[in-house]
Amino acid sequence: MESIPPELFNLGHIVLSLQATKPRTxxxxxxxxxxxxxxxxxxxxxxxxxxxxxxHYLQYNILNLDPIGTVNY
Structure with missing residues (x-):
């Protein structure tokens, strides 16, 4: 597992550009x-x-994250 580099985390968001191609389209x-x-x-x-x-694919419901100390199990 990798962590997000601090300089990228400080930007506040990550933008991924995706392109799909197929012959004759x-x-x-x-x-x-x-x-x-x-x-x-x-x-x-x-x-x-x-x-x-x-x-062979594991599907989850939404995984929510909260600030530490605010979750009551």
Whole structure:
């Protein structure tokens, strides 16, 4: 697991530009913007997370993060 470099974290968001191409098509472009939380000290809002394994992919419900000390398990 890697951590986000501080200089990138200080920007407040990460922008990913994605391009999909296929022969004989015009393709598609999109941008995914990940907004980083202002507080770097976070914990999972729930102590247990459930997912479903479908065709070798694990699907989770939304995983919420909260500032440390605000979560009541």
């Amino acid at each position: 015009v393709g598609a472009n999109t941008a995914v913007i990940i907004t980083l939380p202002a507080d770097r000290t976070l914990e999972f809002a729930e102590s247990i997370h459930r997912g479903t394994l479908i065709r």
